[in-house]
Amino acid sequence: MKTTVTAALLATLSASAAFAQDLPQASSDWFTSAQKVIQEKIAAQPNTKKAKNVILFVADGNGVGTNYAVRLFDGQSKGMLGSENVLPYETYPYTALIKTYNINAQTPDSAPTAGSMNTGVKQIFNTINLSEAGVNKDCASEEGNKLTTFSEIVTGMGKSVGIVSTARITHATPAAVYAKTADRNWEGEAPEGCTDIAQQLFDAMSAGTVDLAFGGGSRYFAPKDVETMDGGKGRRIDGRNLIEEAQAAGAQYAYDTASFNALKLDGSTPVLGLFEDSHMKYEYDRADDDEPSLTDLTKAAIEQLSQNGEGFYLEVEAGRVDHANHAGNAYRTLTDGQEFAKAVALADELTDDEDTLIIVTADHEHAIAFNGYCGRGSSVLGLCMGIKAGQVENSGEPLLGADGKPYTVIGYLNGAGSVMTEQADGSYFGTRPNVDEETATDPEYLQQALIPMSSETHSGEDVVSFAKGPWAHLLTGTLEQNVIFHVMHQAVTAE
Numbered sequence: 471m472k473t474t475v476t477a478a479l480l481a482t483l484s485a486s487a488a489f490a491q492d493l494p495q496a497s498s499d500w501f502t503s504a505q506k507v508i509q510e511k512i513a514a515q516p517n518t519k520k521a522k523n524v525i526l527f528v529a530d531g532n533g534v535g536t537n538y539a540v541r542l543f544d545g546q547s548k549g550m551l552g553s554e555n556v557l558p559y560e561t562y563p564y565t566a567l568i569k570t571y572n573i574n575a576q577t578p579d580s581a582p583t584a585g586s587m588n589t590g591v592k593q594i595f596n597t598i599n600l601s602e603a604g605v606n607k608d609c610a611s612e613e614g615n616k617l618t619t620f621s622e623i624v625t626g627m628g629k630s631v632g633i634v635s636t637a638r639i640t641h642a643t644p645a646a647v648y649a650k651t652a653d654r655n656w657e658g659e660a661p662e663g664c665t666d667i668a669q670q671l672f673d674a675m676s677a678g679t680v681d682l683a684f685g686g687g688s689r690y691f692a693p694k695d696v697e698t699m700d701g702g703k704g705r706r707i708d709g710r711n712l713i714e715e716a717q718a719a720g721a722q723y724a725y726d727t728a729s730f731n732a733l734k735l736d737g738s739t740p741v742l743g744l745f746e747d748s749h750m751k752y753e754y755d756r757a758d759d760d761e762p763s764l765t766d767l768t769k770a771a772i773e774q775l776s777q778n779g780e781g782f783y784l785e786v787e788a789g790r791v792d793h794a795n796h797a798g799n800a801y802r803t804l805t806d807g808q809e810f811a812k813a814v815a816l817a818d819e820l821t822d823d824e825d826t827l828i829i830v831t832a833d834h835e836h837a838i839a840f841n842g843y844c845g846r847g848s849s850v851l852g853l854c855m856g857i858k859a860g861q862v863e864n865s866g867e868p869l870l871g872a873d874g875k876p877y878t879v880i881g882y883l884n885g886a887g888s889v890m891t892e893q894a895d896g897s898y899f900g901t902r903p904n905v906d907e908e909t910a911t912d913p914e915y916l917q918q919a920l921i922p923m924s925s926e927t928h929s930g931e932d933v934v935s936f937a938k939g940p941w942a943h944l945l946t947g948t949l950e951q952n953v954i955f956h957v958m959h960q961a962v963t964a965e
Contacts, residue, residue: 514563516943521961522781522825524624525772525817526587526954527559529810530580530643531792531803533835533933539800539880540807542850547808551847551863558815559830562936567948569932570834573602577930580792581654583833583951584646588785589617590955598642598667599650607653609664616650620955621679621783624962628780630681630737632771636750636764636806637789638687640667643833647785648674658690658705666690672712675740676719681782682774684767685789688713688725688744699725702747716742730762735770737777743767752790752802753809754913764788764806768813772820781825781962786813795836796925798885800851801913818938827939827961829954835931837883843869844879851911854879868907875902878910880917885926887916898922940964 495501532540537557545555572582575595582593589599596606599619605611621631635644640657649670651660660666665673668690674680691712692704698713706712717723724730724743733741745761756763762770768786775782788810794802814830821828844854845864853876855864868876890900902918909915919926935954937945941961945954 511563517824517940518964519824519940520964521827521940521958523775523821524620524783524827524958524961525821525829526783526785526958527788527810527814527817527828527830528584528587528643528785529788529791529807529830529832530637531795531834531836531928532788532807532810532832533838533929533931535838535840535931536791536795536803536807536836537832537934538840539838539850540804540811543804544808544811546847546849552850553846557811558818559811559828559936562828562830562938562942564937564942564945566935566937566945567932568831568935568951568954569948570951571930577928578834579654579928580642580833581646584643585617586950586952587831587833587954588619588621588646590620590952590959591617592950592952596654597652598646598654600652604652609652609661612650612652612664619647619650620958621647621674623959624781624783625679627962628778629962630775630778630780630782631679632682632775632782632784633680633685633787634682634764634767634771634784635685635787635789637685637787637793638690638749639671639683639685639744640687640690641685641749641789643787643789644683644685644785645671648680657687659707668706668712669710672716675716675721675742680740681737681778682741682771684724684741684743684745684762684771686744686746686748686750689747691744698744698747699729700744700746713742713744716740727759727762730766730770733770733774735774735777737774741774749790749793752794752806754802754805763813764809765813765816768817769820772817776820783958783962786817788813792836795838795882796885796927798882798887798916798919798926799914800838800880800917801911801915804850823939825940827937827942827958829935829937829942829945829958831935831954832933833951835929835933837885837927837929839881839883841877841879841881848879849907849911850879851915852878852907853905853910871902873902875904876906877902878905878917882917882919882926883929884921884923885916885919886924888919888922890920890922892922 542552545552585593601615688698696704721740845857847863848855853868858865890898
């Protein structure tokens with residue numbers, strides 16, 4: 471059988487070579503590079519071994535459109551025109567389109583989308599890890615409707631569990647690893663009879679279901695008005711200081727770069743890192759001496775979790791890609807997206823494809839839009855420049871709308887950058903302002919938007935999953951988001 475397969479492959483390669491020689495375009499770089507891709511795909515074989523480790527990377531809000539913008543930005547920051555750039559995870563052999571809607575929402579929320587990836591079923595808008603019988607904001611509906619998480623399953627297999635996020639560690643996406651709640655906003659306080667999300671993390675670390683947690687959000691772990699080591703103030707009204715309780719129980723704690731660098735990552739004790747009272751800083755605003763980067767956190771998490779010979783599950787979230795999109799600020803969206811790509815690349819280097827399944831995806835997309843027709847090399851943050859005949863790069867002359875004004879490559883369908891402003895009588899009226907390249911590429915610039923909103927919204931578009939490692943070949947086609955859980959589960963339970 472093996473001989474037959476080899477002969478067939480050789481015949482295919484020979485036929486392909488002969489085909490190429492007969493075409494006038496055969497000498498084109500576009501043609502030869504495409505032929506190389508085809509041969510690599512023909513030679514690829516799926517990995518059906520049992521996965522020792524699973525890493526789920528989630529760039530919050532990084533759908534097809536946002537990811538395209540990150541690709542351009544990353545390439546242009548390296549001196550490329552941009553479109554030809556390939557992000558590290560875009561080289562992964564298996565991709566799928568992922569449908570992100572919630573049970574009762576066409577346009578999804580991060581809580582049930584992350585929950586679906588951690589439990590294997592779609593969930594209700596604004597809830598985390600409850601069945602479809604759960605009701606948002608109804609504490610009583612939690613009873614009997616709590617779902618078993620992937621972290622609980624792999625803990626039962628003897629594996630370690632870690633969570634990394636640049637958002638508050640109690641925020642929707644990281645909370646989906648360990649929390650079960652009728653409202654994602656019960657981060658530090660919940661109605662009587664329910665448990666807030668911060669306490670659920672403390673309980674999970676005490677029980678050994680979570681071994682490492684890095685993110686922001688110390689305010690929900692300390693008593694109201696009590697100063698925390700990162701300079702914030704607590705908000706808990708129950709008087710508990712979960713940070714001190716965790717340390718008393720043997721956990722290591724980090725709150726800035728110095729304390730982070732002092733951690734002993736030998737796997738012997740749980741690790742908790744809370745680096746801001748709310749979300750961690752955007753990558754553009756972060757200084758090395760303030761707090762570690764997403765790449766730093768990912769590296770440390772893998773070092774800690776790898777001490778377990780049975781393996782680990784790690785979820786890594788670039789939470790602030792989402793927040794910058796909500797703000798209508800493309801610059802911070804893309805710098806955080808670029809940092810996310812670096813974190814993925816490093817995790818890939820530190821692990822082995824033979825025993826580690828890596829899935830890179832997003833929970834949802836945003837109402838981001840791209841204007842045209844832009845020539846190659848138009849700055850993704852700047853103005854849409856014209857196409858010039860006889861050359862690859864753009865003309866350097868901005869294209870104009872019917873109003874005679876230039877427009878940027880990126881825009882939003884709604885958000886704080888809306889051209890519409892409220893009038894004294896409560897009506898809205900607006901005309902687009904003139905914008906130049908210097909203004910548009912400033913880090914503080916808010917891209918022009920149509921519908922006025924204080925915070926730009928998610929959209930219902932598909933996102934992409936990129937995968938490599940054991941059973942990654944199951945992630946192809948167009949899939950429901952909850953299928954990601956089932957791929958991870960198949961990988962860790964395969965015989």
